[in-house]
Amino acid sequence: MTRKFFDKKLVLATHNKGKLAEFSGLLAPMGVTVLSAGDLNLPEPEETGDTFEANSALKALAAAQASELPALADDSGLAVTALNGDPGIYSARWAGPEKDFLAAMQRVEDGLHAAGNEDRSAAFICVLTLAWPDGHTEVVRGECAGKLIWPPRGEGGFGYDPMFMPLGRTQTFAEIPADEKKTISHRALAVEAMLNKCF
Structure with a gap:
């Protein structure tokens, strides 16, 4: 049975300040105080799952048990x-320790050429676990x-945004204004689904 969220505090299982700001804004109408795992000095668990669901749950449970508060985690x-779903759960890892997403996008493009082009x-996926x-x-x-375009276009967004064009659009995620992107992105859709389910 679905459990409803009635608490006033929530830990966001991330050390990423940008992600904290984004989720805090999306959850603001609920009147919930959002703390980050980084603010609480919680350790970052190793992402050993082989699906978005497994990694999201792993991060959320680690933060909830360490903080003794409900916790929200995403894996996207x-x-x-x-490319048979790649880079998938390894999307960030394809960019390497330097977070070189230009190299990661080139790797995707090279893979598409090798596959016949x-x-x-493609799809951006976000799994949220509370x-x-x-x-x-x-x-x-x-x-x-x-769908994926080449060469990449746009200065906004991050990660693979400059090569990803959502269906029905003529701009990439890196060209679409942030206010508009947050209404159609995978993360916005996941948050909306969670709010409808538990809040």
């Missing part, structure tokens, strides 16, 4: 059809389908 990435469809200290979890998924 780019799934490219012609006919199918350039976990309580007693181990209960609620999980939702948000997906934004699109």
Whole structure:
């Protein structure tokens, strides 16, 4: 049975200040105080799962149990059809320790060429897990389908945004204004699903 969220505080299982700001804004209407794992000096667990769901749950449960507060974690990435869903859960790792997403995008483009370049469809995926200290979890998924373009375009966004064009659009995620992107992105859709389910 779905568990509703009635607490006033929530830990966001991230050390990323940008992600904290984004989620704090999305959750603001709920009147919830959002703390980050970074603010609480919680350790970052190793992402050993083989799905977005597994890694999201792993991070949320670790933060909930360490903080003794409910915790929200996301795991997200780019799934490219012609690359059998890669880079998927390894999206950030494809950019290496230097977070070189230009190199990561080139790797995707090279893979598309090797696969024949006919199918350039892809989706950004975000899985959110809300976990309580007693181990209960609620999980939702948000997906934004699109196609990959080359060369990359746009100065906004981050990661693979400059090569991803959502379906029905003529601009990449890096060209779409931030206010507009946050209404159609995989993360926005996942947050909306979680709010509808648990809040």
